[in-house]
Amino acid sequence: MTLVRFQHILSSEISKRAFLSRPPEPPAEVLMSDPLHSLFVGTTKIFKVPFAWSFVNLTNPHISVVGITGAGKSYFVKTLLIRASYVWNSNAIIIDWAGEYKPWVKQSGGIVVSFAKGDYLNIMDLTGMKPLDRTKQIMNSFDILTDISAFPEQKRLTEEALEQAYVNMGFIISEKPPAGKEPPTLKNVIALLEEKLTEGTYEYPAELENAVYRLRQFAREGEDYFAKKSTLDLGKLSESGLVDIDLSSLPDERFRALAALFILQTLKEKMRSEGFSETKGLKAIVVLDEAWKVASDDKSDAITIVREGRKYQFGLIVASQNPTDINEAIFSNVGTTFMLRIKFEKFLNYLQGSLNFSDFIRGEISKFGVGQAAVEMLFQTALRFPGTFVLERIHGEEPLYVYIIDLSDILTQSELAAGIIQRDYQFEKEELKAKFIEFNVSTEGIDGLFALMDSQGKSMKMVAFVQQLKQNNVATSNIVAFLKSISLDDAIITRIISRSGA
Numbered sequence: 001m002t003l004v005r006f007q008h009i010l011s012s013e014i015s016k017r018a019f020l021s022r023p024p025e026p027p028a029e030v031l032m033s034d035p036l037h038s039l040f041v042g043t044t045k046i047f048k049v050p051f052a053w054s055f056v057n058l059t060n061p062h063i064s065v066v067g068i069t070g071a072g073k074s075y076f077v078k079t080l081l082i083r084a085s086y087v088w089n090s091n092a093i094i095i096d097w098a099g100e101y102k103p104w105v106k107q108s109g110g111i112v113v114s115f116a117k118g119d120y121l122n123i124m125d126l127t128g129m130k131p132l133d134r135t136k137q138i139m140n141s142f143d144i145l146t147d148i149s150a151f152p153e154q155k156r157l158t159e160e161a162l163e164q165a166y167v168n169m170g171f172i173i174s175e176k177p178p179a180g181k182e183p184p185t186l187k188n189v190i191a192l193l194e195e196k197l198t199e200g201t202y203e204y205p206a207e208l209e210n211a212v213y214r215l216r217q218f219a220r221e222g223e224d225y226f227a228k229k230s231t232l233d234l235g236k237l238s239e240s241g242l243v244d245i246d247l248s249s250l251p252d253e254r255f256r257a258l259a260a261l262f263i264l265q266t267l268k269e270k271m272r273s274e275g276f277s278e279t280k281g282l283k284a285i286v287v288l289d290e291a292w293k294v295a296s297d298d299k300s301d302a303i304t305i306v307r308e309g310r311k312y313q314f315g316l317i318v319a320s321q322n323p324t325d326i327n328e329a330i331f332s333n334v335g336t337t338f339m340l341r342i343k344f345e346k347f348l349n350y351l352q353g354s355l356n357f358s359d360f361i362r363g364e365i366s367k368f369g370v371g372q373a374a375v376e377m378l379f380q381t382a383l384r385f386p387g388t389f390v391l392e393r394i395h396g397e398e399p400l401y402v403y404i405i406d407l408s409d410i411l412t413q414s415e416l417a418a419g420i421i422q423r424d425y426q427f428e429k430e431e432l433k434a435k436f437i438e439f440n441v442s443t444e445g446i447d448g449l450f451a452l453m454d455s456q457g458k459s460m461k462m463v464a465f466v467q468q469l470k471q472n473n474v475a476t477s478n479i480v481a482f483l484k485s486i487s488l489d490d491a492i493i494t495r496i497i498s499r500s501g502a
């Protein structure tokens with residue numbers, strides 16, 4: 001007969017016994033990595049263990065961040081970048097779709113690159129690549145961004161003209177370029193196609209015309225951000241500390257995507273050509289925030305970086321409010337996923353389906369407040385503990401001193417829910433002041449506006465803001481120019497102007 005003995009026992013003792021309940025968090029030795037080589041993120045919800053992120057035991061260093069607008073994705077990314085720069089001396093390149101990192105990067109002493117303001121990138125730059133390979137990459141971008149793949153003849157003509165433009169500048173297309181040699185631009189390529197058109201000997205002039213038309217979109221005077229001699233050296237930028245590539249002032253999504261794809265291609269080449277690295281931590285971190293077109297397409301180099309980045313100490317962070325916008329290949333391969341608040345059942349289903357967390361975690365995610373997150377990590381070895389756990393809050397650096405113009409009064413419920421349109425604009429004081437001066441607000445007017453904003457938590461609703469500008473005798477044309485300068489859509493601008501009686 002078996003003897004049964006009763007004894008007092010603490011509940012924390014019981015919780016450690018796996019036969020009674022699986023522990024709801026990974027063990028402390030997994031959560032608390034070597035502080036000299038990990039980045040503190042926050043404290044776990046149940047056992048209050050400090051969690052410091054490191055990728056040594058993970059399949060790779062890449063991170064995806066998902067959550068509704070305002071959940072705290074960008075705040076988390078900023079926190080992580082700053083700590084990575086302290087701990088590992090990591091460089092960071094932020095591909096900044098909406099310009100939301102700009103004030104913070106300026107404040108942190110980083111470099112801001114702004115396309116519509118005098119910076120150019122020649123997408124035909126070779127940065128050490130063979131012209132043949134570069135041509136393929138450019139065609140790849142056109143495949144993603146335009147309808148060219150539906151027109152094989154136009155594709156062939158464009159590809160040939162790209163190669164010919166390199167040859168005309170003295171390059172050998174199958175060889176690495178000599179250092180310092182000036183590459184052609186898209187304008188040279190267009191000229192070649194036009195020449196062929198005027199010669200009049202080519203059988204299908206309509207195909208030629210369409211090929212020219214497609215390329216011209218990216219080379220129009222004033223919109224030739226990628227068809228002029230580069231003012232930037234991307235290779236250097238990836239080793240320049242904190243760099244924000246502000247795409248928000250580009251005219252539309254295609255331009256933003258073209259820039260982002262080109263930057264990723266160049267960084268990928270640089271990563272490969274630099275080869276392996278023995279250092280601990282990450283040499284460079286590339287951030288893609290809300291860049292759905294670039295994160296979702298199979299042909300995007302975001303995927304190549306995810307596949308190959310680990311061995312080169314290259315990390316990718318992809319942040320999005322819509323997890324289904326992140327390509328499966330990225331999503332199922334990243335070593336860590338941070339899930340902030342998510343409301344939509346559809347998105348929760350998608351996440352739970354691919355990451356396999358419990359219904360308990362699912363319930364938590366839908367109730368999170370700002371900065372709360374569930375973390376899922378993919379370990380290299382099989383686990384005896386759950387890979388997903390909840391953080392009380394992402395413990396970040398102090399928020400930046402910013403002024404906010406809030407659009408929530410102007411957007412419809414469905415626009416707010418869809419979250420496609422940015423709901424607030426953040427400005428550093430000096431930056432906002434410079435804009436006021438640019439759009440002819442008087443000195444007293446500027447002081448008045450700041451005093452008013454200071455009195456209401458440095459934030460103002462858009463309609464009230466525009467009414468204030470009017471009261472300060474700012475002409476409607478200047479108000480419209482101001483709204484355009486923060487890249488608001490024409491339809492929204494019309495709505496703001498009529499709503500504020502301007």
Ligand SMILES: Nc1ncnc2c1ncn2[C@@H]1O[C@H](COP(=O)(O)OP(=O)(O)O)[C@@H](O)[C@H]1O
Pocket residue numbers: 067068069070071072073074075076370371372393394395396399
């Ligand atoms: N962990 C956090 N602690 C404190 N404030 C936070 C935290 N996360 C976000 N915030 C604040 O909440 C607001 C929205 O955060 P943000 O990162 O811009 O959201 P998202 O990028 O998901 O739209 C910002 O004002 C930010 O400072």
Ligand SMILES: [Mg+2]
Pocket residue numbers: 073074075100289
């Ligand atoms: Mg954000």
